[in-house]
Amino acid sequence: MSGPAPAERERADARRNRERILCATARLIDRVGIDCMSMDDVAAEAGVGKGTLYRRFGDRSSLLRALISEPEQAFQDELIRGAPPLGPGAPPAERLHAFGEGVLRFLDGHAVYIQAGELLAGSKRYTHPVYAFYMTHVSYLLREACGETPNHQYMVDALLAPLAAQPFLYQRKVREMSVDEICAGWHALCDAVLASAPAADS
Amino acid sequence: MSGPAPAERERADARRNRERILCATARLIDRVGIDCMSMDDVAAEAGVGKGTLYRRFGDRSSLLRALISEPEQAFQDELIRGAPPLGPGAPPAERLHAFGEGVLRFLDGHAVYIQAGELLAGSKRYTHPVYAFYMTHVSYLLREACGETPNHQYMVDALLAPLAAQPFLYQRKVREMSVDEICAGWHALCDAVLASAPAADS
DNA sequence: GACAAAAGCGGACCGAAGTCCGCTACTATG
């Protein structure tokens, strides 16, 4: 009954370096800002070689994403298992509203990490698992709320588009909108889309 | 009555090099694709130095944009001075629909140049004059169609978001949607937004 | 503890974007 070998055991030095790198990155961002932080800086600050850095994190944007992967995971968990209206239990339309607001407030809370516009905003946005997750979620809620409609998939994308980091930062910094104003806007958009489809019975 | 000195006269060699560069760029894109085209390649193909290339075009994405600036300009002219429903004369709601469809078909017609996702899609999208122009246009049409609403500005952004190159290419390539399907989706979104506000009288 | 396999390390290296600055050659003027 020796437990099944832990599928992938992380070697001790690997783990140590991974943590060093994450701490060093956070420290550097705090000290010089994301824009001025080169990958060489990170490697040096962490006291590891550049190869190690890239072996663990693949590329720059993945490294940055790793920094917020924990709260991001927590947010996703809330969507699936959390309390209403974010989690299951509330009517789908209400959950949809809560979802958008949740994403926007999440973005605002982690503005430091996404401010370069790289995170959740780069050209990889659409192919990243996180987009697939959000898309599935919104698709489900929208279908529950108003059934299958001709342009269902498009509406899902349209609802998700203003929740990207890029437009958010633009509205926040250039337009100088408050988070509340942005949320209000999204709620209005959400209502418009919901109202445009015949409400499902039940 | 010697005409006023032409504000900025372009030196002969400058003009020659500018044209050489644009031709060389188009040729290279055609030959090896945007992704494999380095700025050194362009300079070499055009037979100019790298400094010249950058002096004229600032950076890579500006160079690419310059390639479609002519048809882009033509499209903008059509919006202002063209025939209805794109130009003035048609009811604002109808013009709004025509605008979105126009942008989408424009994107499709120039997919070669925007396929790298750099053009009209980079982080500069929102600060580029072209976005300001589109924004003003949509803002005007939306206001004409349904008056001032609480989230006017947000709705404008929301309508414009799915007209960016990035989501367009995603829908086209990954989702394998036809241009017509994408247009249909946008029309539906447009209707939803228009319907969500009290119609203006008049 | 000795050993072998392999997971992981690290920094030299590469390619490409973008900068800098001394030189060239075009244009305006007498």
Place this chain on the structure above:
DNA sequence: CATAGTAGCGGACTTCGGTCCGCTTTTGTC
């Protein structure tokens, strides 16, 4: 045509993201 002033040229150079591959450390086995 000679000259001066300046717009424009060009390529060496810098920076930075990302790759490669020989070397080191860890871990499982006897």
